[in-house]
Amino acid sequence: MTMITPSASIQRNVITVTQLNRATSQLLAEHFLSVLVEGEISNLSTPASGHMYFSLKDANAQVRCAMFRTQQRGLAFKPENGKQVIVKAQVSLYEPRGDYQLIVEHIEEAGDGALRRAFDALKQKLLEQGLFEPAHKQALPVLPKAIGVITSPSGAAIRDILTVLKRRFATIPVIIYPVSVQGDNAKHEIAKAIEIANRHKQCDVIILGRGGGSLEDLWAFNEELVARAIYASQIPIISGIGHETDFTIADFVADLRAATPSAAAEHASPDLQQWLSRFSYLETRLQQQLQRKLNHKQQTLDWLTKRLQQQHPGQKLAGNARRMDELEARLNQAMHTKLRHMAGMIEAKTAKLWQHNPAVTINSLKQRQDYLTNRLVLATGHKLRQLKQRLLNSSQTLHAVSPLATLSRGYAMTINPASGEIIRSTEQLKPGDIVQTRLAQGRFTSQVKVIDPD
Missing domain, CATH: 3.40.50.261 (Succinyl-CoA synthetase domains)
Incomplete structure (x- = not known):
């Protein structure tokens, strides 16, 4: 049976103080990530660094506290010894000395617990x-x-x-x-x-x-x-x-x-300045884009101008002008040839026309016209005289049988003025009728009083 001495057992489980403090620090950090602790401030110290160190105590215990300068900006009051406060802190261990302490993140006066x-x-x-x-x-x-x-x-x-x-x-x-x-x-x-x-x-x-x-x-x-x-x-x-x-x-x-x-x-x-800067930036971008657009259009214009110069219409116009001159010369020559031909045809037609000149026939027909005109005048005069004599004879005959001639011999003619009918018999009348009597010179109107049929 093997005997284990106390010294041998301790030797197998030994750790350094650093390891102990580090393990303790990790254990505290894991189990007390953030705590709220109420107590009274004591031993308050504020060195030149701006950090604040104090103890937080109650009737039976106390704990060291540290509050760094960056965490003090939001303090609504001035921490002082004897003040009852509530701190929000992380539990920590200062490993070099093995001191257990609170790293304070926020501190407020106590009394707000119910709130x-x-x-x-x-x-x-x-x-x-x-x-x-x-x-x-x-x-x-x-x-x-x-x-x-x-x-x-x-x-x-x-x-x-x-x-x-x-x-x-x-x-x-x-x-x-x-x-x-x-x-x-x-x-x-x-x-x-x-x-x-x-x-x-x-x-x-x-x-x-x-x-x-x-x-x-x-x-x-x-x-x-x-x-x-x-x-x-x-x-x-x-x-x-x-x-x-x-x-x-x-x-x-x-x-x-x-x-x-x-x-x-x-x-x-x-931010007005940011807006103005953005406007300036956008203006610069717009100008750059416009410039790029103008450059692109200028390049296109230059290319088109070069193509236009390569295919300049002046050359075609010059060729067309020469062609037009040739055509004009040919047209003039053709016109002169046509005119000469037409002049020859006119001369031939004129000569042929003179061969059939109607002037002689016209003179002969004019003489015959004059002869016939004279005959027509004589015949017309003779005929008029005959007709005039016949008219005279007819007038005399008409006058002989005209009722006016009868009237001039002392007779009268009676008519019904209403109907225009000539009264030839008393049977056409009745007492009271109005009649009109025409004489050789003038006429008169009378009323029938008595009718004698004999």
Whole structure:
């Protein structure tokens, strides 16, 4: 049987102090990633490095704490010995000395425990109801027509916001909705301001902000009424509440959470210089593109000009001119030849026409016409005289039998003026008839009184 001495057993399990401290440090880091510890500050030390070292103690124990300078920017109060605080820290081990300590990330005055529990409960409730969902977040306008600001009109936050907005893009109108940011009535004023901004639709982005403070100071932004008003807003809302380390329920519901009111103004407003730089960049690009286009068109023009010179129409015009001269000469020659031919034909036709000249026949016919004209005149005169004599004889005969001649011998002629009928018998009359009697010279009208048939 082998005997194991104590010295041999210790030799097999021995580790160095460094290894022990490192293992302990890893164990603490794994099991205490982030803790909230309440206690009283003591032994506070702030060396030139800016870091802060102190002990956190209660009635029965204490622990060393270190808070680096970069973590102190969001402190809402000045840590002092004897103050009761709550720290958010990582548990750590300073390996060279084996000192157990807390690396503090955030520190706040104690007394907010109930508020913190209410905060966590509401946060969990709204998280489960989907008020924090990224899908519900609205995009911010690239170039807002107006910016709404919901904050206290007398606080530092409004001055910081207006300063930033003026610096970044002074021409964008700013509409201020003044509210209380602290106190019992603050939540109602904030919710009402959000509702009014949405109803009036004068702005297309809203900054909801206030300066830093304790959890109790910021509590209006942790109210469910305010959270639901932000969620219902159709206008994008940027929250800029407190300092970088301050978180409120409004931050989780808002479309964008900014670390400070000034940062919220940065997010809400475009940078005028950036816009001007972009305009300048776009102008340069446009000029370059236009220049490239002009260069391309110039190259095309040069190429076309070269082709045009290679196929210059002047050469074709010169050839056509020579061709036209040749054709003109041929045309003139053909015209002269045709004219000579036609002149010969005219001469031949003229000679043949003279052979059949009608002048002799015309003279003979003219003499015959004159002879016949004389005969016609004589015959016409003789015929007229005969007709005149016959007319005279007929007139004498007509006058002899004319009733006018009878009337001139003392007779009269009676007619019915109504019918124009000549009265030849008393049978055509009756007493009272009107008759007209014509004499050789004139006529008269009379009325029949008595009719004698004999």
